[in-house]
Amino acid sequence: MANPLSGILKSINRNKDRPLNILYANNHEGYSSTLAKTGHQFFMLNHPRFHKWNSQERTMPSNIIPLGNGDINQQLKIDIAFDLVLTQNRIDHHPIMIQLATQLNCPLLQAEHSLPWPDWDDETIERVGKLPCSHDIFLADFSVGAWFRDIDDPNITVIRHGMDTDFWNGWVGGDGKILTAVWNYPQRNKICGFDIYKEVTKDLPTNPWGDSPGFSKNADNVDHLRELYRHASVFLNTTLWSTTPFGLLEAMSVGCPVVTTATTAMPEFIENGVNGFITNDPVTMKEHLKDLIEDHDMALEIGAAGRETVLKQFGQQQFIDAWNEAFWKVANCPAGKW
Structure with missing residues (x-):
């Protein structure tokens, strides 16, 4: 295993002229690709409970270094002094990464992409929400409250998604269809709102994408996905219990007009009728979808305002x-001070 003593020595001589060595577990290719732009070295641990990198989603940046397919001890037989350990999921990542942080004598940074399961009781949410770490990152104000944490806690930072607006751009619309991009959409109905999707798109033209076996397939690559956003007449988000869907922000960044549920963090940045349409009423949602398909000028205006929101806030x-x-x-x- 990597030498914990070298980590101690490195902490004494640390300077900002070199990148940090970060042991981490992948959670989302798009997010990790942007995180890599910080310039540090990310050593990606492989484990059955961790999300494996899918090159169809994103090409792996050169400063994300996979540690192989052996057991954890084999993966960490490298001459690297880690500066910190990054975990991005309280359930699947944290139990493993906190042990490694302890063994490597490294601080532990916890970033939380998910929300507590809807059927958890308050005691479970509070216990899991306060799992030990050196510092907590949340992706939205809503997420902090959902985990029963205090947004004024100095050991908590909210960092919203960061979108590459130079890449995600160029909406033209005109395909006359409703675009969705969700993985395991039917299977994750309680979180992603697949029943809502079926209700509001009934008898309307749709163009569903995302790795959902039996329903839709992945885009060929990220360039293909961008073209889907560019030509869609409208993007639909039916999320019920997710912090900030990445696909929603990609669509807005491109300038594609969006219709979304008014759940979780969406009301923090969507203003109804200004930079998108936001409602939990299926009848109203369907009317907005029809209007945006039929009225290109309105779609262009709403989409442009949505892109401006991403530029300013994300x-x-x-x-x-x-x-x-x-x-x-x-x-x-x-x-180990947590």
Whole structure:
């Protein structure tokens, strides 16, 4: 295993002229690709409970280094002094990564992409929400409250998604269809709202994508996905219990008009009739979908306002700056002090 003593020595001599060495577990290719733009070295641990990198989703950046397919001890037989350990899921990642942080004598940074399961009781949510770490990152204000945490806690930072708006751009619309991009859509009905999708799109033209066996398939690659957003007349998000769907922000960044449920963090950045349409009423949702398909001028205006929202609130540079601040803060934390 990587030498914990070298980690201690490195912490004494740490400087910001070199990238940090971060042991991490992948959670989402799009998110990890943006995270890699901080410039640090991310050593990706492989484990049956961790999400494996799908190159169809994103090409792996050169500073994300897979550690192989052996057991954890084999993967960590490398001469690397880690500066910190990054976990991105309380359920699947944290139990493993906190043990490694302890063994490697490294601080632990916890980023939470998910929300507590809807059927959990308050005691479970509070216990899991306060799992030990050096610092917590949440993706939205809503997520902090959902985990029963205090947004004013100095050991909590909210970092919204960062979108590459130079890549996600160029909406033209005109295909006359409703686009969705959800993996395991029918199977994750309680979280993603597949029943709502079926209700509001009945008798309307649709173009569903995402790895949902028996329903839809993945785009060929990220360029193909961008073309789908560019030509869609409208993007539909039916999320019921997810912090901030990545696909919704990709569509908005492109300039595709969106219709979304008014759940979780969506009301934090969607203003109804201004930069999108937001409602939990299926009848109203269906009317908005029809209007955007039929009225290209309105769709263009709503889409442009949505893109402006992404530029202001989900800019890639502010994401990178906020994460770098968190990385350096945690790298300088005493190991095991949680």
